Amino acid sequence: MNILVIGPSWVGDMMMSHSLYQTLKQQYPNCEIDVMAPNWCKPLLERMPEVRQAITMPIGHGAFALGERYRLGKSLRHQYDMAIVLPNSLKSAFIPFFARIPIRRGWKGESRYFFLTDLRSNKKDYPMMVQRYIALGFEKGQIPNAADLPCPVPYLQIDAVAQQHTLKKFEKQTALFAQRPIIGFCPGAEFGPAKRWPHYHYAKLAEMLIEQGYAIRLFGSAKDEAVGEDIHHALPDTLRPYCVNLAGQTSLNEAVDLIADCVAVVSNDSGLMHIAAAVQRPLVALYGPTSPTYTPPLSDKAVIIRLIEGGLMKVRKSKDSDQGYHQSLIDIQPNMVFEKLIGLLAKA
Structure with a gap:
């Protein structure tokens, strides 16, 4: 299984997302994980062994750029089985939709019902941001509650x-x-x-x-x-x-x-x-x-x-x-x- 993650745009959030990548490797042992994120994130993603590659998000934070998102999504067609969208914005769900990725998973936010096939709506059951990331690594209906949710600790490799x-x-x-x-x-x-x-x-x-x-x-x-x-x-x-x-x-x-x-x-x-x-x-x-x-x-x-x-x-x-x-x-x-x-x- 090939998985595309639409990553966050902040250093702290990117670090916490590493707990999700570890969870995905546990839930889908043979999966390959690519993360789309701003170019500055690459040094962090390269130090996370669970990530196969970092894909540069060329669109600036907050920019709508629908045409560019369509072209980027189209270039990614037939490469991924599942996408996980970490930001809550509507526009962050466009690229996996345009890429026609069959499973598109994320939390409810900004009226993006049409763009996600696996929409989660119980975000408030998970009070920590890292828990919300980790929960997206589980199949719907199999997510442990917050008290029982395993939390792999983020780490960075030092050469x-x-x-x-x-x-x-x-x-x-x-x-x-x-x-x-x-x-x-x-x-x-x-x-x-x-x-x-x-x-x-x-x-x-x-x-x-x-x-x-x-x-x-x-x-x-x-x-x-x-x-x-x-x-x-x-x-x-x-x-x-x-x-x-x-x-x-x-x-x-x-x-x-x-x-x-x-x-x-x-x-x-x-x-x-x-x-x-x-x-x-x-x-x-x-x-x-x-x-x-x-x-x-x-x-x-x-x-x-x-x-x-x-x-x-x-x-x-x-x-x-x-x-x-x-x-x-x-x-x-x-x-x-x-x-x-x-x-x-x-x-x-």
């Missing part, structure tokens, strides 16, 4: 030789680290400062860790470079050599290799948090308005800190501080994170 090449590339930036063990910080978040732990808390934590003999790598995309610089400049002059800002300087592949090289990671709820969990790094995950019930780090080496109750809060901007930070994240003090992190390191 030791490739990792050494990555470490060699960035050795000048970390030359002053000497033999200090390295802690990774992931201070960015997709939707801005309301989902970020304050930069001054990260800086204080970095100061505490450097004084204990650690060094700090800051990770993120180009748009996180500024917050990385805020953290770096908030450190005392004498400690700055032991903190390097790599935000915007690494490819996704290089970030995976470098995160895997850290002894532990501290992260906001972000895609890099899910990568840190997937490479089995001891992890302190910091949550505010987002929900650890819905999208937790899937690792037994992770500790979550969240000081408020309730589910996902749809906060895009916050007026709780001049910098836009949310009060629930401001209230997480550096000493709380330090204690949890040291506890994880002691266990490791």
